[in-house]
Amino acid sequence: MxxxxxxxxxxxxxxxxxxxxxxxxxxxxxxxxxxxxxxxxxxxxxxxxxxxxxxxxxxxxxxxxxxxxxxxxxxxxxxxxxxxxxxxxxxxxxxxxxxxxxxxxxxxxxxxxxxxxxxxxxxxxxxxxxxxxxxxxxxxxxxxxxxxxxxxxxxxxxxxxxxxxxxxxxxxxxxxxxxxxxxTFREETETDLFGEQAVLCGGLTSLITAGFETLVSSGYSPEMAYFECLHEMKLIVDLIYESGISGMRFSISETAKWGDVTVGPKIIDGHVRESMKKVLEDIQNGQFAQQWIEEVKAGKPNYKKLLEEGAAHQIEKVGAEIRALFPWLKKRNLQGVQAAYESC
Ligand SMILES: NC(=O)c1ccc[n+]([C@@H]2O[C@H](COP(=O)([O-])OP(=O)(O)OC[C@H]3O[C@@H](n4cnc5c(N)ncnc54)[C@H](OP(=O)(O)O)[C@@H]3O)[C@@H](O)[C@H]2O)c1
Ligand SMILES: [Mg+2]
The missing domain is CATH 3.40.50.720 (NAD(P)-binding Rossmann-like Domain)
Known part of the structure; x- marks a missing residue:
């Protein structure tokens, strides 16, 4: 440490x-x-x-x-x-x-x-x-x-x-x-913004959606695409969270491990790393903050539009149907903190 x-x-x-x-x-x-x-x-x-x-x-x-x-x-x-x-x-x-x-x-x-x-x-x-x-x-x-x-x-x-x-x-x-x-305030702000944009929220949801759309547009069923690209994500991430990337690899098949180490870097390739660098620069030079401030001043039109588009995506519809098959999944009331807290 x-x-x-x-x-x-x-x-x-x-x-x-x-x-x-x-x-x-x-x-x-x-x-x-x-x-x-x-x-x-x-x-x-x-x-x-x-x-x-x-x-x-x-x-x-x-x-x-x-x-x-x-x-x-x-x-x-x-x-x-x-x-x-x-x-x-x-x-x-x-x-x-x-x-x-x-x-x-x-x-x-x-x-x-x-x-x-x-x-x-x-x-x-x-x-x-x-x-x-x-x-x-x-x-x-x-x-x-x-x-x-x-x-x-x-x-x-x-x-x-x-x-x-x-x-x-x-x-x-x-x-x-x-x-x-x-x-420091600087390190927390810049790493937090980078993490949520490039990896945790933005990177992750775009990766899931791109995988889902690739399968569905190639004729596979949305249910299959949902299981492969979203549902199993948690199971894999749980293993990474508990025992690191190598620990997760311990639990997957040899074929999955080979695909992981050879194909993963082709997806998150040099181009993606360049984009990540640019995202970080925009955070460091204040451009991201400035654009977000302007968006809020304008009444958040793009923010609302993009979130609405996300909520209307096919992955959400098929996801709601699939999650209904899991009665033990806690239902989160997304209307307020109260119900969300009660479900904790
Ligand atoms: N979300 C997270 O897990 C997370 C993680 C780490 C850090 N943070 C940081 O924590 C801070 C709070 O974020 P959050 O996501 O927890 O916020 P949030 O869930 O959006 O809640 C904001 C709260 O502030 C209230 N509010 C809005 N305008 C207000 C005003 N003028 N005066 C008093 N209260 C007002 C809202 O009331 P209404 O119910 O009426 O809207 C709501 O209760 C931010 O600095 C964020 O970056 C958040
Ligand atoms: Mg944050």
Whole structure:
């Protein structure tokens, strides 16, 4: 290991004990951090805008809910768990007018700080606690006595205790049960964006869809294509997750191993690696961030259109039919965090 891994014994919850923790937003990360911190014995209050659909959900879990202005005054620590591009407006309109010296600003992703969409005054602490997993898994793992690893980073250390506070937070959400490593806002932002675009979300969904379309357009049935290109993906990824790429290869046939090592590099070839490099450059030079900011300013027309096209794709229709064959597959209600949480 080149990095120090912080575990339970390296973190002390008492750095958060006498503080009021304000969580802005109650979505994927917000609900997970709020519930985990509360069950770790800490004092958590939620901030939401007046018409938020999350108000009812947060209230159901017994939280006190304030407006963002009230929260900014009351809480010692402010955790920004609203969508990244909603944060600058929340910060300028509701937090800045109510922000006093000595407060602690916490982020789950470095985006707004790294790209300078939020520029905090020098008299506050600014820290990052970024779980390396979706919020619903952060919650699910905590409930099961486990945790999701987190990255921590310190951008400003006014109190001299910023790193202790970040470690305490990571402990409160369950991350020190598995491991926490320290990074910078820049490294977290750039690697997180690269990972989700090129590999985890963008790369993966495009790979699955391209494989599915290749089979279906060559006359194979959509059900076969779904099983081959999507369903089995989880089974293979589970093996990689548990025992690495070589561990997964231990479980597949010799023929599959030969296809893996000889054909894989022809698919993810030099051209794909060039594209990955370009994607990383656009993240590093701020071009991706700028385009996303413009898209949000325009009311997200392309975002909505492309997601709708994805949802209408044949793979989703056949997928819903196939998943109905597996009664033990947990049905996720995709309308809100509440039902998703209940299924955890
Ligand atoms: N999703 C993940 O698993 C993940 C992983 C790592 C890091 N992060 C980071 O975590 C942060 C939160 O992302 P998320 O995906 O958890 O968000 P999300 O699921 O989209 O939830 C956003 C929450 O913020 C609320 N909200 C929207 N505008 C608000 C405002 N003006 N004031 C107060 N609350 C507001 C939403 O309320 P409504 O219900 O009314 O819309 C919702 O409760 C981001 O920085 C993101 O990069 C997320
Ligand atoms: Mg991300």
């Amino acid at each position: 080149t990095k120090t891994v912080f575990l339970d014994q390296d973190a002390d919850l008492s750095f958060l004990k006498d503080k009021t923790i304000g969580v802005i937003g109650f979505g994927s990360q917000g609900h997970a951090h709020a519930l985990n911190l509360k069950e770790s014995g800490l004092n958590v209050v939620i901030g939401l805008y007046p018409q938020s659909k999350s108000i009812e959900v947060a209230r159901k879990y017994g939280f006190e809910i304030l407006t963002n202005d009230e929260l900014a005054k009351k809480a010692d620590i402010l955790f920004f768990a609203a969508p990244d591009l909603a944060i600058p407006e929340i910060y300028l309109t509701h937090i800045v007018p109510n922000l006093s010296a000595g407060k602690i600003l916490v982020f789950a992703h470095g985006f707004v700080i790294h790209y300078k969409l939020v520029v905090p005054p020098p008299d506050v602490d600014v820290i990052l606690v970024a779980p390396k997993g979706p919020g619903h898994i952060v919650r699910r793992e905590y409930v099961q006595g486990r945790g999701v690893p987190s990255l921590i980073a310190v951008f400003q250390d006014k109190s001299g205790k910023a790193k202790d506070i970040a470690l305490a937070w990571a402990k409160g959400i369950g991350s020190t049960r598995v491991g926490v490593i320290e990074t």
